[in-house]
Amino acid sequence: MVQHLAFTTKISGRVRVLTNKVKIGEAATLEEVERGGYQLREYTAIWDTGATNSAITQRVVRDLGLKPSGVAEVRHAKGKSSTNTYLINIGLPSRSMFGQVRVTEADLIPDDGADEKDHTQVLIGMDIIGAGDFAVTNFNGRTTFSYCQPSLREIDFIPEAHRNNLGETRAERRIRERELKKRGIL
Structure with a gap:
């Protein structure tokens, strides 16, 4: 490893x-x-x-x-x-x-x-x-x-900035967070 x-x-x-x-x-x-x-x-x-x-x-x-x-x-x-x-x-x-x-x-x-x-x-x-x-x-x-x-992952601030700026509903936020977790961002 x-x-x-x-x-x-x-x-x-x-x-x-x-x-x-x-x-x-x-x-x-x-x-x-x-x-x-x-x-x-x-x-x-x-x-x-x-x-x-x-x-x-x-x-x-x-x-x-x-x-x-x-x-x-x-x-x-x-x-x-x-x-x-x-x-x-x-x-x-x-x-x-x-x-x-x-x-x-x-x-x-x-x-x-x-x-x-x-x-x-x-x-x-x-x-x-x-x-x-x-x-x-x-x-x-x-x-x-x-x-x-060595490198761990790509760092991208855009998804979190969008989430903070969009004022998503709780359900939308959960869907987005699941997607971000799948991608290893959260």
Whole structure:
């Protein structure tokens, strides 16, 4: 049976930047990790659906003593440039590990008012986000984001929005809810 690993990050207010803690280590195989002595370091990560691939800062490179695995051309708001690539393992709050991830080196803008130790050092891009399900809500003015890997199901807000907007009768609502349950939405 497939094991699904998930996490949810809840923030007390509404935010425009999605961050949480991730663990980063030098690229290693499962056998190397299981042998022991493998170290992961915790960093603040930003989740960016507009980024094709994940990235790390020079601080992560320095902390882990990483050596470049190559060079890649990256496109960004200021155009394009060549930057070093590195192979790393990325551990998510769900305890899932993405191994041998090719990331680029990036300059990430420090968060206003954050302690230096909490500055964003990792960018999680669509290479990781696209491997599972990712949802963001702002219910009651509180941002929540959730991730599950591998994918569990399609998320579609339309049926619930229609139900809320249409003011259905109780009988109509029961019929619609049965249909949604059959489809795994409720």
